[in-house]
Amino acid sequence: MSRRVVRSSVRQNERMTGIVNPKVPVRQAERVDVWSEHMGTGNGPADPAERPASGLITLIATAIRREREGAGLSLTELARRAGIAKSTLSQLESGSGNPSVETLWALGVALGVPFSRLVDPPRPRIRVVRRGEGPVTHSDQADYSAALLAAGATHTRRDLYRIDASPGRPRLSEPHLPGTTEHVVLCTGRALAGPTEEPVELDPGDYVAYPGDAPHLFEALAPDTTAVIVTDHI
Numbered sequence: 001m002s003r004r005v006v007r008s009s010v011r012q013n014e015r016m017t018g019i020v021n022p023k024v025p026v027r028q029a030e031r032v033d034v035w036s037e038h039m040g041t042g043n044g045p046a047d048p049a050e051r052p053a054s055g056l057i058t059l060i061a062t063a064i065r066r067e068r069e070g071a072g073l074s075l076t077e078l079a080r081r082a083g084i085a086k087s088t089l090s091q092l093e094s095g096s097g098n099p100s101v102e103t104l105w106a107l108g109v110a111l112g113v114p115f116s117r118l119v120d121p122p123r124p125r126i127r128v129v130r131r132g133e134g135p136v137t138h139s140d141q142a143d144y145s146a147a148l149l150a151a152g153a154t155h156t157r158r159d160l161y162r163i164d165a166s167p168g169r170p171r172l173s174e175p176h177l178p179g180t181t182e183h184v185v186l187c188t189g190r191a192l193a194g195p196t197e198e199p200v201e202l203d204p205g206d207y208v209a210y211p212g213d214a215p216h217l218f219e220a221l222a223p224d225t226t227a228v229i230v231t232d233h234i
Contacts, residue, residue: 056119056135060104061095063118067111068093081110101137101146109177114233116151116159134162144171144218146229157233163218164226165191170219172196173212179234180212189225193218202227 068078075093079086083106091097099107108115119135127150134147143166150160165171170192184193186202193208194200196215200208210216212231 057098058095060099060118061093061097064089064107065093067113067117071111073111078107078110082106099137100140102140104137105174105176109175112177114151114157114159114177114231116148119148120151131162139171142169142171143167143220149228159231159233161229161231162226163229164224165189165218165220166223166225167220170217172217173215175214176212176231177233178213181209181232181234182212182216183207183209183230183232184218185228187226187228189220189222191218191220191222191225191227193227 068075071078073081075089076086079089082089082103084103088097088103089107092099092103104118105115108118119137129147129149134149136145136147138145145164147162147164148159149162184202185207186193186204188204190204191202192199193202194210194216196217199217199219201221202208218227218229
């Protein structure tokens, strides 16, 4: 299908037909290389030999179990709400699983908590995150990774991410928690971002805000595309 994009304009709905079904359920077989505390160049999944120790996975496992028990949900019920297998959830809580960004978003929505609540480690008073560092998730859909730079305190409910993406299939996101707004500032490259039916083309320095509680996408249109995304949760 040929592409014709007008800058800062609404794309036609038909463009998404046949590319990716945004309603595809979360995959139950998880990738084994989707998490890293240090990604080197940050341009893709870490080499298996460079994967971090189990500290981050343990942190995620503890967070999922804590939020599930706090919500009074059984493994079976949370798995049903998130659209994943109970065995997958059990593996995640035991620290033997390795979740994709799609799985963690689905769990966050099912638990009614921000994505960052499941991945943010304890922080010192002054925190520096160098490029290529920080807890990183990779998409199962596209050449797209998101590094959590900062998670807001409970009363602020604001999270900050650095995005690295390359041209290819778009990263399609299901609705997040009700009242979520996403803010995107493009740093390098070129990209489409916004609601799935009306994304906007961005150049470096451009900014767009849109509802994060409706289906939305991010699609790199040039190599080495990077962006900063802020999510606000009312």
